[in-house]
Amino acid sequence: MPAGPADAVSILDRARAWLAQDPDGETRRELRALIEAAEGGDEAAGADLEDRFSARLAFGTAGLRGELGAGSNRMNRVLVAQAAAGLAAYVLDRTSRDGADAAAPAIIVGYDGRRNSHVFAQDSAEIFAGAGLRAILLPRLLPTPVLAFAVRALGAAAGVMVTASHNPPNDNGYKVYLGGADEGSQIVAPADAEIAAHIERVAVEGDIASLPRSLGYEIAPESVVDDYIAATAAVAPAPRGAEGLTWVYTAMHGVGWETLSRILEAAGYPAPVPVPEQLEPDGTFPTVAFPNPEEPGAMDLAFARAREVGAELVIANDPDADRLAVAVPDESAPDGWRRLTGNQIGLLLGWRAARLASEAGATEGASLACSLVSSPGLKAVADHYGLGFHATLTGFKWISRAPGIVFGFEEALGYLVNPETVRDKDGVSAAVAMLGMVSEARGRGAGLADLLAEFDETFGAFASDQISIRVDDVSTISRIMAALRARHPSVIGDVAVDRVDDLLEGVDDLPPGDVLRLWLEDGSRVVVRPSGTEPKLKLYLDVRGDSAADAAGRIERLSAGARELLDRLGG
Secondary structure: OOOOOOOOOOOOOOOHHHHHHHOOHHHHHHHHHHHHHHHHOOHHHHHHHHHHEEOOOOOOOOOOOOOOOOOOOOOHHHEEEHHHHHHHHHHHHHHHHOOOOOOOOOEEEEEEEOOOOHHHHHHHHHHHHOOOOOEEEEEOOOOOHHHHHHHHOOOEEEEHHHHHHHHOOOOEEEEEOOOHOOOOEEOOOOHHHHHHHHHHHHHOOOOOOHHHOOOOEEEEEEEHHHHHHHHHHOOOOOOHOOOOOOOOEEOOOOOHHHHHHHHHHHHOOOEEEEEEHHHOOOOOOOOOOOOOOOOOOOOOHHHHHHHOOOOOOOOOOOOOOOOOOEEEEEOOOOOOOOEEOOOHHHHHHHHHHHHHHHHOOOOOEEEEEEEEEOOOOHHHHHHHHHOOOEEEEEHHHOOOOOOOOOEEEEOOEEEEEOOOOOOOOHHHHHHHHHHHHHHHHHHHOHHHHHHHHHHHHHHHEEEEEEEEEEEEOOOOHHHHHHHHHOOOOOOOEEEEEEEEEEEHOOOOOOOOOOEEEEEEOOOOEEEEOOOOOOOOOEEEEEEEEEOOOHHHHHHHHHHHHHHHHHHHHHH
């Protein structure tokens, strides 16, 4: 939380106090050099210290996430120790309020392959054990979905995953899950504010050296990982059409491959042709500037490998394997391959889930869910099969809580295909489900492109686009949102606006949010919201056409109209 105005002396005092309690040799050296330079009058060092100590890295529903380095506004061992002690206090307080039995509540800790992930995880386990919790550390670096699974499987009160997912290489994070009635989902309000308050109390009270620690934490048994593998392999056992499938896989320097490879063997799928440069965990991410499959260039090595071997399909996980990217051959693409959008993948997987529920006679009470910025095509699928449908605020902390959910997704490459196993996005089980769909199609002589065409024929042709406006002054975003609220646009492009939903005023039982949803007379939709993690204003555009070509034309015109609107508002 912001620390308020501070002069150079108070910033230096904070930096010295931080240095005195920092147990990490690397960040101590980094901070000592900055302090000495600032004391000598180095303005750049002083500005750096100001950035590091004039605020605290905020704890929210996504936990903590930020750049590695010394200081209260960075990810480091001091900050993580404070967070662990605060979370332990929250779990003990919550358990006491809920009247749970006398057994120590359990908390599971997982970690990925990023820099310091293992160190942060071990520090946390020692602090949790020292606080009187039953602390359980996963046996090695593993995908985020395994941690989410373990929280439920072991009946834990909470879980922590040390990861920054697909953030830049020098970031790390601290993601919190709750067990019990929350069923291993990510935290939502008011838990975030309550945990943040406990963390703040720990930070104010003094040196982390005074926090009790214990080496009496447990290492989770291998059976937890084995059970996740068995449950995930059962999502889509390989059909006959899987035989001979040639496909390429990249783990994007992350932790997905070891777990996925065991699942593929258990489910009966042919092994992929790997991208060897990106297969093993490497927290420096040497082949990508930004380890996110959505980023331009991130999948270039995978596409090159696919061209070499004549692959039918490319599958990618992000570094902690909670997201999935899929690409198909496309002669019109510059490199011969086209990455499917998150909406396209989500609609295909949603179709699969609805069809399975229908075939099993299990549609009553079942539902599909997606974030309100994801494609409305999922509602068309739900309506077709007689399932319920829920549009939620962005994030799987909301999607996973949809009543009766059998499948959920968000357009940012996140998919929940097996809610009985994991109540969070899971790029590993989504990969298995996608391989099942592709293999079934192969068995009748079709491919993934054919599945996309069949979807359009069955439910209508949906197309999406996204416009992101990065700003130097974040007040620009507030000004544009205020202008849109003060005077709703009457037209976007050449289509009249039919109605506007302002989520600040409460819509469809959704929690209030800084989101505007504009419905156009032709059924198109524009959602406007500030980014939750970057200084950006985001617009999500969706249309439905009579054919893929018709939808493509509609989305092009809507995008042009939306950009004209932003220009008029000074965006």
